[in-house]
Amino acid sequence: MHELSIATAVVDEVRPLAGADVVRSVTLRIGELxxxxxxxxxxxxxxxxxxxxxxxxxxxxxxxxxxxxxxxCGREGPTGMPPVLWCEACARPLVLLSGRELEIVRLVTAxxxxxxxxxxxxxxxxxxxxxx
Amino acid sequence: xxxxxxxxxxxxxxxxxxxxxxxRYLDRHGTIAVNLMSSPGSGKTELxxxxxxxxxxxxxxxxxxxxxxxxxxxxxxxxRSRAPVRQILTDGxxxxxAGMLQARLEPWLPEGTRLLFVxxxxxLVCPASYDLGETLRIVLVSVTEGEDKPLKYPAAFxxxxxxxxxxxxxxxxxGFDRAGFLAGLRQVNxxxxxxxxxxxxxxxxxxxxxxVMACADGRAPHTPVLARQHEGLLHRHAPGTATAxxxxx
Numbered sequence: 001m002h003e004l005s006i007a008t009a010v011v012d013e014v015r016p017l018a019g020a021d022v023v024r025s026v027t028l029r030i031g032e033l034x035x036x037x038x039x040x041x042x043x044x045x046x047x048x049x050x051x052x053x054x055x056x057x058x059x060x061x062x063x064x065x066x067x068x069x070x071x072x073c074g075r076e077g078p079t080g081m082p083p084v085l086w087c088e089a090c091a092r093p094l095v096l097l098s099g100r101e102l103e104i105v106r107l108v109t110a111x112x113x114x115x116x117x118x119x120x121x122x123x124x125x126x127x128x129x130x131x132x
Numbered sequence: 133x134x135x136x137x138x139x140x141x142x143x144x145x146x147x148x149x150x151x152x153x154x155x156r157y158l159d160r161h162g163t164i165a166v167n168l169m170s171s172p173g174s175g176k177t178e179l180x181x182x183x184x185x186x187x188x189x190x191x192x193x194x195x196x197x198x199x200x201x202x203x204x205x206x207x208x209x210x211x212r213s214r215a216p217v218r219q220i221l222t223d224g225x226x227x228x229x230a231g232m233l234q235a236r237l238e239p240w241l242p243e244g245t246r247l248l249f250v251x252x253x254x255x256l257v258c259p260a261s262y263d264l265g266e267t268l269r270i271v272l273v274s275v276t277e278g279e280d281k282p283l284k285y286p287a288a289f290x291x292x293x294x295x296x297x298x299x300x301x302x303x304x305x306x307g308f309d310r311a312g313f314l315a316g317l318r319q320v321n322x323x324x325x326x327x328x329x330x331x332x333x334x335x336x337x338x339x340x341x342x343x344v345m346a347c348a349d350g351r352a353p354h355t356p357v358l359a360r361q362h363e364g365l366l367h368r369h370a371p372g373t374a375t376a377x378x379x380x381x
Contacts, residue, residue, distance in 0.1 A: 002227055002258030009143050017137065024134060028143065033358065035260055035287035068357075082286040085357040086322045093322035096361045102144060102261075107137045 006036055006102075007044035011054050013104055018053045021109035025058040032066040033083055033099035053112070060106075066099025147262055150230035154265030157234060158248070161241060164348045165248045167266035169288060171281075172254030174274040175298040177206045178331040180249055184213035186341055193244050197236065198251040199228050206251065216242045227258035230265055247348055256285040268347045272296045275303040279313035282320050290320040290358035294327065296340060301330040321356045 014026055026045075030036050038061045045059045066079035072090030076097070079085065085094050142148060158165055170176050180196060187194040198206040199220040207219035220236050222228065233250065241248070250266065252259040271292035273281045276299060282289035289295065295317060303310065317324065325343065329336035347353050 002261060005225070005227070005229070005258070006143055006261075009146060013141055013143065013145060017139075021135065033287065033290070035257060082283040082320060083290065083358070084319050085290070086318050093357050096357050098361065100358065100361045102142065104139060104141045104143060107139065109135045109137070111133065 003037060003040040004044040004048065007041055007048035010045065010059075010104060011048045011052055014054060014107060015052055017107060018109050020112045021053065022112050023054045023057040024108040024110050025060055025106075026054065026104060026108075027060040027062060027106035029062045029064055029101045029103050029105050031064040031099040031101040032081055033079065033096075034102045036102060038063065062105070064098050064101045067097040068094035068099075069097055070094050144261060147230050150234065151263035151265045154230050154234045154237075157237070158265060161243075161245065163241065163245045163248050164267040165250055165265055166344055167250050167252060167259075167264050167269045168272060169252045169256065169259045169269070169292075170254060170272035170274075170298075171256045171277065171285075174254070174272050174277065175331060176251055176254065176272055177209055179272065179296070179298055179329060179337070180251055181210055181213050182331050182334065182337050183249065183341055183344075184210060184215040184217075186337060187247060188213065188215055190341075192246050192345065193242070194247045194249065195242055195245045196249040196251065197233070199253045201225070201253065210251075216240075216245075222253060226253055226255050227262055228252050228264055229262050233264055247344065256281075256288040260285075260288040260291055268344060268353050269293045270296055272298050273313075274299040275308035276306050279309040280316060282313070282316040286320045287358070289317060289324075291356050292321060292324055293353040293356065294325045294340075294343060295321075297326065297328045299330060299332075300328040300335060301333050321358065324354050324356060 010026060010028065014023060030038060042059050049055050049057055066081065066083050067076065068079045068085060069076040070087040070090055070092065072087055072092050079099060085096065087094055168176055168180065177198065184194050184196060195216040196210050197218045197220055198210060199222055200206055201222055201224055204219045207217050210217040218236060218240055220228065228250065250264055269292055271288050275297060314326065317326065327336050327340040327343065329340055
């Protein structure tokens with residue numbers, strides 16, 4: 001369950017960028033071959049974000065397909081899971097094109113409540129965690 | 133007013149930066165780190181005890197850190213080799229991170245250590261994502277675990293720079309399908325060097341140690357396909373400039 005460590009890393013990376021704003025959503029790109037389970041990460045993110053500027057923020061995950069190409073026969077396609085990184089026909093390793101991504105690509109923030117606390121009811125709808 | 137910011141920041145950027153700092157720290161001390169990963173019970177500690185003993189017998193200054201969620205049992209076992217050993221308790225964390233490792237090494241790493249073995253937490257999922265500043269990443273698997281381990285844990289095996297089969301003296305008794313294992317391994321990590329060892333008989337241990345020493349002395353370790361995504365992209369976007377990344381070493 002290293003998704004909690006991954007989620008904590010996301011919160012740590014984003015927090016300084018948000019400054020005094022609150023974070024509405026964070027978008028990640030996660031490759032199929034990055035060994036991260038999106039459902040577990042969504043759960044862990046809600047826990048890691050608690051008490052920070054990311055509390056209640058939506059976590060959006062764009063999954064990236066694992067793809068590879070053979071430089072022998074030129075064939076290109078999905079690696080599948082577990083990945084096939086070897087070309088049987090040419091008896092040579094494939095070249096990995098995508099699938100190892102694990103990055104933060106977008107951040108949506110809104111001005112923080114400032115010195116006077118805003119009415120929490122106004123933002124409840126937008127702040128509710130959403131699954132994709 | 134919402135603000136949207138596009139960025140390209142690796143989620144584990146901080147660990148990667150810490151790993152780079154740790155690599156520099158080890159460089160300054162003339163030390164190379166070997167990251168050992170496996171599932172619990174694969175015989176990591178037993179094999180490591182023998183590696184430490186034999187490295188010491190060859191006059192190589194070695195040390196080891198061993199990470200577990202709880203107990204100092206492994207450090208006590210490894211200390212029988214008379215090499216300097218340090219236990220790291222992760223307090224429930226399922227893997228080691230670079231910053232955590234460096235914080236434990238700085239006050240302790242004995243001067244002149246050439247080889248530092250890092251026995252990661254027994255786990256084939258989580259440790260695979262964390263660079264520890266190692267020169268060589270070794271994944272171990274025992275013959276009793278079944279030949280499909282590389283396909284079940286493709287990130288761990290796919291990113292290994294060497295794979296060690298342990299308890300090979302039991303292979304026949306448990307019906308280990310060697311060809312099936314090697315085929316699965318080739319699927320996720322073509323051309324990764326494989327060492328078959330037995331800590332009980334000592335078979336294969338010197339060959340493994342020789343490989344580790346060669347890497348310490350500058351031999352380039354194996355680069356897995358899974359670790360070369362950027363080369364694939366480079367090749368695709370600038371076909372005239374890249375070397376053939378799929379070429380066998």
